[in-house]
Amino acid sequence: MERNLFNIYSRDGLARAGQLKLAHGEVQTPAFMPVGTGGAVKGMRSVDVLATGSDILLGNVYHLMLRPGADKIKRLGGLHNFMNWNLPILTDSGGFQVMSLSKIRKIDESGVEFRAHTDGSRYFLSPEESIDIQYKLGSDVTMALDECTSYPMKKETVAESMRRSMRWALRSRKKFRERVGYAIFGIVQGGIYHDLREESVAELKNIGFDGYAIGGLAVGEGQELMLSVLDQLVGHLPKYQPRYLMGVGTPLDIIKAVHKGIDMFDCVLPTRSGRTGRAYTVRAVVNIRNSRHASDPRPLDEMCSCETCQQYSRAYLHHLFRCGEMLGPMLLTNHNLTFYQELMKGLREAIISNNLRVFSEKLISQLEFGDISEL
Amino acid sequence: MERNLFNIYSRDGLARAGQLKLAHGEVQTPAFMPVGTGGAVKGMRSVDVLATGSDILLGNVYHLMLRPGADKIKRLGGLHNFMNWNLPILTDSGGFQVMSLSKIRKIDESGVEFRAHTDGSRYFLSPEESIDIQYKLGSDVTMALDECTSYPMKKETVAESMRRSMRWALRSRKKFRERVGYAIFGIVQGGIYHDLREESVAELKNIGFDGYAIGGLAVGEGQELMLSVLDQLVGHLPKYQPRYLMGVGTPLDIIKAVHKGIDMFDCVLPTRSGRTGRAYTVRAVVNIRNSRHASDPRPLDEMCSCETCQQYSRAYLHHLFRCGEMLGPMLLTNHNLTFYQELMKGLREAIISNNLRVFSEKLISQLEFGDISEL
Numbered sequence: 001m002e003r004n005l006f007n008i009y010s011r012d013g014l015a016r017a018g019q020l021k022l023a024h025g026e027v028q029t030p031a032f033m034p035v036g037t038g039g040a041v042k043g044m045r046s047v048d049v050l051a052t053g054s055d056i057l058l059g060n061v062y063h064l065m066l067r068p069g070a071d072k073i074k075r076l077g078g079l080h081n082f083m084n085w086n087l088p089i090l091t092d093s094g095g096f097q098v099m100s101l102s103k104i105r106k107i108d109e110s111g112v113e114f115r116a117h118t119d120g121s122r123y124f125l126s127p128e129e130s131i132d133i134q135y136k137l138g139s140d141v142t143m144a145l146d147e148c149t150s151y152p153m154k155k156e157t158v159a160e161s162m163r164r165s166m167r168w169a170l171r172s173r174k175k176f177r178e179r180v181g182y183a184i185f186g187i188v189q190g191g192i193y194h195d196l197r198e199e200s201v202a203e204l205k206n207i208g209f210d211g212y213a214i215g216g217l218a219v220g221e222g223q224e225l226m227l228s229v230l231d232q233l234v235g236h237l238p239k240y241q242p243r244y245l246m247g248v249g250t251p252l253d254i255i256k257a258v259h260k261g262i263d264m265f266d267c268v269l270p271t272r273s274g275r276t277g278r279a280y281t282v283r284a285v286v287n288i289r290n291s292r293h294a295s296d297p298r299p300l301d302e303m304c305s306c307e308t309c310q311q312y313s314r315a316y317l318h319h320l321f322r323c324g325e326m327l328g329p330m331l332l333t334n335h336n337l338t339f340y341q342e343l344m345k346g347l348r349e350a351i352i353s354n355n356l357r358v359f360s361e362k363l364i365s366q367l368e369f370g371d372i373s374e375l
Numbered sequence: 376m377e378r379n380l381f382n383i384y385s386r387d388g389l390a391r392a393g394q395l396k397l398a399h400g401e402v403q404t405p406a407f408m409p410v411g412t413g414g415a416v417k418g419m420r421s422v423d424v425l426a427t428g429s430d431i432l433l434g435n436v437y438h439l440m441l442r443p444g445a446d447k448i449k450r451l452g453g454l455h456n457f458m459n460w461n462l463p464i465l466t467d468s469g470g471f472q473v474m475s476l477s478k479i480r481k482i483d484e485s486g487v488e489f490r491a492h493t494d495g496s497r498y499f500l501s502p503e504e505s506i507d508i509q510y511k512l513g514s515d516v517t518m519a520l521d522e523c524t525s526y527p528m529k530k531e532t533v534a535e536s537m538r539r540s541m542r543w544a545l546r547s548r549k550k551f552r553e554r555v556g557y558a559i560f561g562i563v564q565g566g567i568y569h570d571l572r573e574e575s576v577a578e579l580k581n582i583g584f585d586g587y588a589i590g591g592l593a594v595g596e597g598q599e600l601m602l603s604v605l606d607q608l609v610g611h612l613p614k615y616q617p618r619y620l621m622g623v624g625t626p627l628d629i630i631k632a633v634h635k636g637i638d639m640f641d642c643v644l645p646t647r648s649g650r651t652g653r654a655y656t657v658r659a660v661v662n663i664r665n666s667r668h669a670s671d672p673r674p675l676d677e678m679c680s681c682e683t684c685q686q687y688s689r690a691y692l693h694h695l696f697r698c699g700e701m702l703g704p705m706l707l708t709n710h711n712l713t714f715y716q717e718l719m720k721g722l723r724e725a726i727i728s729n730n731l732r733v734f735s736e737k738l739i740s741q742l743e744f745g746d747i748s749e750l
Contacts, residue, residue, distance in 0.1 A: 039691070039694060039695075039698075040695060040698075040700045043701050043702065044702070045682070045702065046686070047682070067694060067697060067698055068669065068690070068694045072669070072670060072690070075670065076670070076672055076688060076690050076691075082688070082690070082691055083691065084686045084687055084691075294443065295447060295450065295451070297451055307420070307422070311420075311421070311422075311459040312459055313457070315443070315457070316451075316457055316458065316459075319413075319442065319443045320414075320415060322442060322443075323413050323414075323442055325413065325415045325417060326418050326701055326704070326705075327415045327417070327419070327420065330418070330420070330701070330705070331420070
């Protein structure tokens, strides 16, 4: 299965364009996965998400085990059926959310005991339990349970945590039930320490996974340090398997990481920014709440073919946010996800036509300008 | 214009089925107008509203004059263009909202001075100003400015208020600019007092309007009293012009008022209820927050063809509300508006086939049961 899951059909430098063949369909890579945390991409019906060009979604073990619970979702026909999304779903194993959202009570070799951020009730998550939950959800891509270290952190602590994550990875892999079209990815940890990252990769390769995720980045270390970790790390990853950079990132992060050979991404930025009135365009990050947009009849982005840009003016969107109308977050989320998916499509096409450098340089110069100003 | 605006093509008892021909299209009556208060039906894109079968929307002078302002909307191409809704729009004149939402500073013959509920700033609204605002918005149906009395209220106070409203109606009518496809409706006031209502109707008929609205009902007097006012009132209204019962109501209210000869309705119930988790079905009002739905794989309403019912289970909708996901309000609003529009369609078809009594009795017995229980 491992060999046939991922087909890289084009390369440009270290970057790759490929297809990930999963039980619920093919994913075109480089891919961006919208975050559907608790069984919904916030403010978007599944048909709307589909219309943005997304072909895979991310769900979270952590949120779904709390509400409504994995057994309930299983009885309701699995996560795909529950949320009316019939294309692939990758589920995060819960490691990151337990660390970032819950109150951890105890973490030891067996797993992690935590209190839910929702109501304080106690839960226990082990590698086996996380894999079992993901099985019940029906995830196309299961993630091994890991501990996600924060930044900055002492090297010994990172090393100890990474080694436990690798032992958990082995337990996750053993618990995973192999079926055609269903994959399990391991997660490389090791913080910003090159030797620890290498050790982690070596362990995961020994175990053998369908894909390799890079965790523990985009946690405050900055783009430069993140990219330097990728520079050092990617060469050690298996050549023919998908590489997933978890929780990343801005359009600039994504472009640069694709250049380093990354195939998959997920991030709350396009959805969360959309809810707070920030819209991505190739020319700038537009804060639609800014009064300069109050009378502007132009769309958010004249280059964009999304429904928001085709049907509504900046003045209208500004008005919606000013009035607290939920339609504002809905429309901006739709635009931002479309922007991200168009970016991925542009990157794929550039790789296929061996034009990635020129395509990216132009885009980066626009985006870097945009990150510090606004049109 | 008055004669050709409204075409009644079928009658069943006092009930009528007709077409209201407006600048932006034809409205099928009996009609329900979703409330798009501040330039948006909450939680719905205009394409979504269209998909529910709505062919006319309601907008509010009060909200739009505060934000973003009528001049701004005019410069942006009018309300239709602003909110991307290309079918007819009826705008309420502001009378009701000034009374119910704002802090009134002064009301006299000239108009009403009030403080906005949004930021406390002062505004003045006269009949002329309201009509001018509606002209700037580009409303297909303009409403005369009235004072909406509350319930209960002393008869002398109601009489005095109604007479001022009638003088305002005359001033509104004079200020209105006649154009093909654009209508102005007068608003009957007089509370629950039959003689005052008759006096009000007589005044409005003297002035001459394209349609006649009944204001000051559904303000706490109860369905029975409301219907008795209609019983007495409707016979005095012009036979060939549209009749609009403002702010009404529940499905039961609407069915019963259609029987009395009412052609048009608006109400926040389907949208507001949708946001709080209450869904209308022919068999019951379903409170989706109720834990009994937590594992229910059935749709909200097995009879319903809306996207929500076709694509999502009660269990999923319950989950969304439990987690505070905005998709929950979006999906329930969509269902409720579809339910209302299907109800109107059913009523129209029943009138056309001279089957209104049988159709309604069956529906009423189901709905009356549903109002006190839940499936």
